[in-house]
Amino acid sequence: MEKYIEKLKLSAKPAELSELTVNKENETLQTENPLVVCCITLGKEPHLGHLFLLSIAEQTKSALGGDLPVVLINNNTGPRAAGAVVSMAEAWGLSLPEAVELMSAGTFPVSEVVEKYRKRGEDVANIRTVNELIRSNGVDVFSVVAQETEQVLKQAGFGVEIASEAELQLISGDQVHKLNTTWSGSGFLPFVQGGRVVTIQKSGDLTATGALFVATQTLIDATMADLAVLVDDEAGVGDTAFVLTEKEGQEKGVQIFGAGVSFAGKIASGTGGEAMTIKKVLEEFGKHRPAEKLKQATVYLTLTKPMLREENMLSKRGHIFDFVNNEEVIAALVESADACDLFVEQMAGEMENLATKVGENTVVKNKKTQKFANHLAHKAAAMLMGEPARVLAESKRVVDGVRQNYYFNTLKGMRKFMADLETISADDFVQVGLMIECCLIRLGL
Amino acid sequence: MEKITNTPLSEKEKLIQAVYAEKKGRESFGENPFTCYVNIDSPEPDLSQITATLLDELRSRPREAFLWTKAWDKSIVGLNPKETPGCHLLDGTDVRGKLYVPVMTTAPVAVEQMVRLLPEGDLAVLGINAEAVTIDAFLICHLHLVNELIWDITIAESGEGRPSASHYKQAVESVAERGFVTMLMTEEEILETKLRNPQTSLRIYGSMVNKYVPKIMGAVIKYK
Numbered sequence: 001m002e003k004y005i006e007k008l009k010l011s012a013k014p015a016e017l018s019e020l021t022v023n024k025e026n027e028t029l030q031t032e033n034p035l036v037v038c039c040i041t042l043g044k045e046p047h048l049g050h051l052f053l054l055s056i057a058e059q060t061k062s063a064l065g066g067d068l069p070v071v072l073i074n075n076n077t078g079p080r081a082a083g084a085v086v087s088m089a090e091a092w093g094l095s096l097p098e099a100v101e102l103m104s105a106g107t108f109p110v111s112e113v114v115e116k117y118r119k120r121g122e123d124v125a126n127i128r129t130v131n132e133l134i135r136s137n138g139v140d141v142f143s144v145v146a147q148e149t150e151q152v153l154k155q156a157g158f159g160v161e162i163a164s165e166a167e168l169q170l171i172s173g174d175q176v177h178k179l180n181t182t183w184s185g186s187g188f189l190p191f192v193q194g195g196r197v198v199t200i201q202k203s204g205d206l207t208a209t210g211a212l213f214v215a216t217q218t219l220i221d222a223t224m225a226d227l228a229v230l231v232d233d234e235a236g237v238g239d240t241a242f243v244l245t246e247k248e249g250q251e252k253g254v255q256i257f258g259a260g261v262s263f264a265g266k267i268a269s270g271t272g273g274e275a276m277t278i279k280k281v282l283e284e285f286g287k288h289r290p291a292e293k294l295k296q297a298t299v300y301l302t303l304t305k306p307m308l309r310e311e312n313m314l315s316k317r318g319h320i321f322d323f324v325n326n327e328e329v330i331a332a333l334v335e336s337a338d339a340c341d342l343f344v345e346q347m348a349g350e351m352e353n354l355a356t357k358v359g360e361n362t363v364v365k366n367k368k369t370q371k372f373a374n375h376l377a378h379k380a381a382a383m384l385m386g387e388p389a390r391v392l393a394e395s396k397r398v399v400d401g402v403r404q405n406y407y408f409n410t411l412k413g414m415r416k417f418m419a420d421l422e423t424i425s426a427d428d429f430v431q432v433g434l435m436i437e438c439c440l441i442r443l444g445l
Numbered sequence: 446m447e448k449i450t451n452t453p454l455s456e457k458e459k460l461i462q463a464v465y466a467e468k469k470g471r472e473s474f475g476e477n478p479f480t481c482y483v484n485i486d487s488p489e490p491d492l493s494q495i496t497a498t499l500l501d502e503l504r505s506r507p508r509e510a511f512l513w514t515k516a517w518d519k520s521i522v523g524l525n526p527k528e529t530p531g532c533h534l535l536d537g538t539d540v541r542g543k544l545y546v547p548v549m550t551t552a553p554v555a556v557e558q559m560v561r562l563l564p565e566g567d568l569a570v571l572g573i574n575a576e577a578v579t580i581d582a583f584l585i586c587h588l589h590l591v592n593e594l595i596w597d598i599t600i601a602e603s604g605e606g607r608p609s610a611s612h613y614k615q616a617v618e619s620v621a622e623r624g625f626v627t628m629l630m631t632e633e634e635i636l637e638t639k640l641r642n643p644q645t646s647l648r649i650y651g652s653m654v655n656k657y658v659p660k661i662m663g664a665v666i667k668y669k
Contacts, residue, residue, distance in 0.1 A: 004624025005500050007564035012494035186488040186580070187551030195527045197546045204551035 029251050029389040035068050035225035036061040037216055038232055041075040042142040043084050043117030046149055048275035052321055053258040055298040057231040060256055062444030063391045063407055068223055069159045073215045076142045077166050082130035083120030085141050096129050104139035110148055138170025152279045157295035168215040176200055176214055193246040198239040209236040213243050231256045254392055259307055260320040276326045288334045297337035299444055303408050306401030340445055350418055359423030369420040380431040383438055407439040464647045470608055472516050479513035481520040482533045482545045488580045492559040498531030500621045507614035518592045522548045522581040553578035566624015569594050573663040575629040582657035593648045594665045595620050635664045
């Protein structure tokens with residue numbers, strides 16, 4: 001008699017090749033229209049940690065060039081947003097649809113929304129109902145916090161625009177199913193490539209990664225961006241960049257790491273942290289220096305301040321800007337604003353000084369500098385064209401705790417070069433001027 | 446056939462409690478030292494292949510499979526493109542387990558069609574609760590019922606003594622040799638079968654991790 005297990009094996013279908021095979025082109029990264037994105041839940045006011053995140057995003061945006069502003073995706077979908085609505089409805093005796101409507105209309109003050117977000121409800125059935133209301137209407141239940149945040153950031157000199165994740169999902173949430181036709185419609189949607197699995201949807205809902213992917217892809221489609229740079233340490237952000245790249249077969253998504261904030265080695269950002277809100281930072285900074293210089297001061301700080309690399313801080317973040325307390329942060333930002341101004345002044349001064357060295361030829365004091373001088377025209381041309389691959393690679397490097405920036409490093413090299421010159425030809429003088437101008441623009445200082 | 450659809454809820458609950466209390470020599474508490482990962486590559490996997498790989502895995506590692514079963518045969522339906530489809534019994538500390546992404550679907554699939562394609566054996570009938578219609582819920586029920594049959598035979602093989610790994614091995618061989626019939630049953634039919642024949646084994650879903658797995662996963666109805 002034939003064994004049952006043999007019958008099972010005979011009735012099994014022959015193995016088929018996996019459906020997903022993408023030919024990834026091995027090409028150098030190029031971008032003319034990059035989009036820099038970060039994602040924050042605006043159920044509470046963004047704090048110091050977010051200020052640094054946005055500054056790194058601004059720094060990246062300036063370095064890559066292009067016309068698109070940094071886009072902050074307001075993470076206003078999922079159980080946390082729904083939980084805040086449930087809590088609001090309970091507190092005010094509202095039905096769930098009423099609470100959704102009033103919150104999206106910005107009826108409640110920021111303090112009330114933040115309080116309800118912190119004490120968000122956990123009733124599973126109610127959360128599911130609110131999730132569905134948010135999803136089907138694409139409304140922003142954190143609109144009041146988003147509006148205030150946008151205003152605060154503009155006052156601080158940021159060009160950040162806020163986009164609602166719920167609205168972006170409403171526009172093209174269903175596009176996600178194209179990622180895997182085999183699983184589409186099952187309530188579970190994995191993106192599978194090269195042995196790596198990214199879960200886009202599970203139990204019928206988009207995962208955090210899925211939501212970020214949908215939002216970013218919708219923004220890419222709307223802005224015709226050719227590269228999305230996602231700034232954050234979260235693993236889901238890396239997964240989103242992976243999906244964006246692999247589904248196209250060429251690099252379309254890149255993750256840049258952010259940085260946390262700690263006070264005396266203890267994580268300060270987050271719900272339970274002590275870090276002050278950006279609004280408060282702006283208020284305090286504004287007492288010492290013009291408020292609109294806050295962005296510049298923070299960007300310069302991220303270019304120059306060494307970070308901690310603490311494995312034992314129980315933080316997922318790789319790098320942390322450590323301060324004594326909030327007061328020290330303000331002092332550091334004021335100091336950084338002055339240092340930034342001084343740096344720009346010094347560059348202008350050094351260019352003026354260089355003008356006095358213009359002669360027939362470029363003559364340098366040592367051989368190393370001669371090599372740089374020989375390739376000056378080539379370096380200037382490459383820089384003016386933009387070098388996104390080098391820019392992004394450099395921004396992922398940390399040397400002696402300091403985040404690296406391609407243009408900042410180039411400027412430092414240029415200063416050494418200028419100091420080492422006996423004379424400079426008129427042509428080279430023009431090239432140096434163009435390079436310095438380009439670096440300062442790409443630094444956003 | 447007498448229906449018990451109007452059985453008061455308390456009666457049904459009492460029956461569930463009695464079945465749940467019937468541990469049949471398995472551990473009540475403690476971590477499961479092994480996990481069976483059911484690797485599927487689509488929402489309509491090949492049930493014959495899954496069943497065959499389960500039996501192969503249990504036959505090839507009877508000692509581990511015995512311990513796995515004694516601790517309530519923890520199973521996870523997952524997706525791991527680096528591994529072949531089918532069942533893989535892994536040690537709880539095995540890092541390969543982390544490569545499986547748990548599959549959590551919500552849409553019903555044509556489980557009747559899958560069941561129909563399975564070959565038939567003559568040891569028992571596995572009556573799977575027809576409410577288990579998502580693929581992950583269905584596979585969890587199917588796996589636990591196959592192993593419930595193996596465990597029932599293990600106990601029978603051990604006679605009055607304590608079930609051992611060698612008894613388990615004989616039981617797996619027996620199931621691999623003679624097989625079973627799989628069918629879908631309503632919950633009422635499952636309960637009725639148990640009431641009529643106390644030798645019928647019911648399997649209760651205790652973990653509640655997957656909300657689409659019915660509390661009564663199904664019945665193992667052994668041929669006399």
